[in-house]
Structures are given as structure tokens and as C-alpha cells.
Amino acid sequence: MKQMFMHGDGELLQTAVLDNGKLVEFSMERSENSSLVGNVYKGKVINVLPGMQAAFVDIGLSKNAFLYVDELLHPHLEKQPERKPAIADLVKPGQEILVQIMKEPIGGKGARVTTHFALPGRFLVFMPTADYVGVSKKISTEQERTRLRLLGEQLRQNEEGLILRTATEGASASELEADVLQLREQWSRILAGRLRHPRRLKFIAKPI
Known part of the structure; x- marks a missing residue:
């Protein structure tokens, strides 16, 4: 038995499809009046x-x-x-x-x-092929900027790039790692190309 659940939150519509109680499809869509930037x-x-x-x-x-x-x-x-x-x-x-x-x-x-490509998370922006680490200039001290840059270098893999946002100030290594893992997985799903042309892939960006 298949079931569909929908939840509207402002401009965002979330849809989940369950087959015999198991999640088989999940998508998020914004209204046509919302920004396309980042999609x-x-x-x-x-x-x-x-x-x-x-x-x-x-x-x-x-x-x-x-x-x-x-x-x-x-x-x-x-x-x-x-x-x-x-x-x-x-x-x-x-x-x-x-x-x-x-x-x-x-x-x-x-x-x-x-x-x-740039996929923004809570603390950082994940850039799959940028191959560098950047730190927000709004971070208050050079010591904190250096700490975050070192963490970014430790977290990124291969050609990945990261931009540590202002919100990373004071964040722990585990918090940043969780953000990176989530965004890396999101990028993997995008590459998998679950939706074919010309439909939009299941990714909606937020402002950097």
C-alpha cells in the first residue's frame, strides 16, 4: 500500500511517499514565486x-x-x-x-x-570541486580564523572546497564535520541524477 504525505511551510512544500510503511521518495519544492537562485x-x-x-x-x-x-x-x-x-x-x-x-x-x-557548484549548510558552504578553504572575514579574531581554516583542511577530501561562514565562529569540530557529511551526501544524490531533464533536481539552496 502506498501513502503520500504533504506538509506546507510558507513557500516550501515537502512531499513523502511511503510504500508499505517504508519511505521510497522524498522531495522539497518551493512555490513558483520564490527565488530560483541556487537551484x-x-x-x-x-x-x-x-x-x-x-x-x-x-x-x-x-x-x-x-x-x-x-x-x-x-x-x-x-x-x-x-x-x-x-x-x-x-x-x-x-x-x-x-x-x-x-x-x-x-x-x-x-x-x-x-x-x-555551492551547497550551503548551517556552518559552511560545500563546493565539490573548488579545491580550497575560505573563512569569513567577519570572524572576529585571526586565531579563530586559523583554527577554522585548519579544521576545514582536515575535513575536505580530494578536490573539495569549503567556505567557513560567520556562524562557524566557536563551532566545534564535530558540528562542522556533521555539516560537511550532510552536504557531501546531498552532492552525491545530485550526481546520482534521480530526476531526469528537464525537471529540477531535488536541491534548493539558501543564501550564502
């Missing part, structure tokens, strides 16, 4: 514009999203090539690509998207 989509490159160093990506919205070449390069500036490559060498029409909205659609223009 992750599996899209398809429609066309590439070499003269503009940009591409248009269908992510299932009314207007195709705009992807600039800089948003395809490594998120860490120090790891970007000295000479910017042609966008036609990076993406091709028909190619499927995972993107995150960084700027809302305005008027006749589609959303601006990036491949520099």
Missing part, C-alpha cells in the same frame, strides 16, 4: 556562441539559461589556464550538463548558470 538542474546545451564565449542551456524553464565560458573553468582562479579556451572546446550542442542558477531570469533573458 541545481540537469540541462542540455542547445547552442554554442563562439563570438560571445557563451552557450545556451535548456533547463526546462520558459527561456534557455545563459552559460558563460568562465563558469565552465575551474572554480579556483589559480587552477585556471593562463589563456582562456574557446567555449566550443568545452561544450557541444546536445551535451547534457549539470548547472546551478546564479542569477534569476529577467524580462526576456534566461537565467544565468554556472558549473561552480
Whole structure:
């Protein structure tokens, strides 16, 4: 027997599907009037514009999203090539690509998207491929900033990047680790691509 449970909390709608008492599906959706910034989509490159160093990506919205070449390069500036490559060498029409909205659609223009993914948690922002640790400049003392930076380096794996937010001041190592583990798991679910194009993946970001 299948059961569906729905819970509305302001703009957020949570839906759970149970099959014989076991959770088989869970999703969170915001109302159409809420911000799209931070949402992750599996899209398809429609066309590439070499003269503009940009591409248009269908992510299932009314207007195709705009992807600039800089948003395809490594998120860490120090790891970007000295000479910017042609966008036609990076993406091709028909190619499927995972993107995150960084700027809302305005008027006749589609959303601006990036491949520099950032998943915000309670204490930190998880960046799957950024390969660096940053600490909020609002942290009060250099000693605390150094402590947090060292913790961030210990927690991140491989090419992961972390930004320690202002809320991390005074936070314990276990609290930060819990945040990282949760966001890492969230990223794994996104990569699994449970929802196919053009539907939005089950991730809604919060402001950094």
C-alpha cells in the first residue's frame, strides 16, 4: 500500500511517499514565486556562441539559461589556464550538463548558470570541486580564523572546497564535520541524477 504525505511551510512544500510503511521518495519544492537562485538542474546545451564565449542551456524553464565560458573553468582562479579556451572546446550542442542558477531570469533573458557548484549548510558552504578553504572575514579574531581554516583542511577530501561562514565562529569540530557529511551526501544524490531533464533536481539552496 502506498501513502503520500504533504506538509506546507510558507513557500516550501515537502512531499513523502511511503510504500508499505517504508519511505521510497522524498522531495522539497518551493512555490513558483520564490527565488530560483541556487537551484541545481540537469540541462542540455542547445547552442554554442563562439563570438560571445557563451552557450545556451535548456533547463526546462520558459527561456534557455545563459552559460558563460568562465563558469565552465575551474572554480579556483589559480587552477585556471593562463589563456582562456574557446567555449566550443568545452561544450557541444546536445551535451547534457549539470548547472546551478546564479542569477534569476529577467524580462526576456534566461537565467544565468554556472558549473561552480555551492551547497550551503548551517556552518559552511560545500563546493565539490573548488579545491580550497575560505573563512569569513567577519570572524572576529585571526586565531579563530586559523583554527577554522585548519579544521576545514582536515575535513575536505580530494578536490573539495569549503567556505567557513560567520556562524562557524566557536563551532566545534564535530558540528562542522556533521555539516560537511550532510552536504557531501546531498552532492552525491545530485550526481546520482534521480530526476531526469528537464525537471529540477531535488536541491534548493539558501543564501550564502
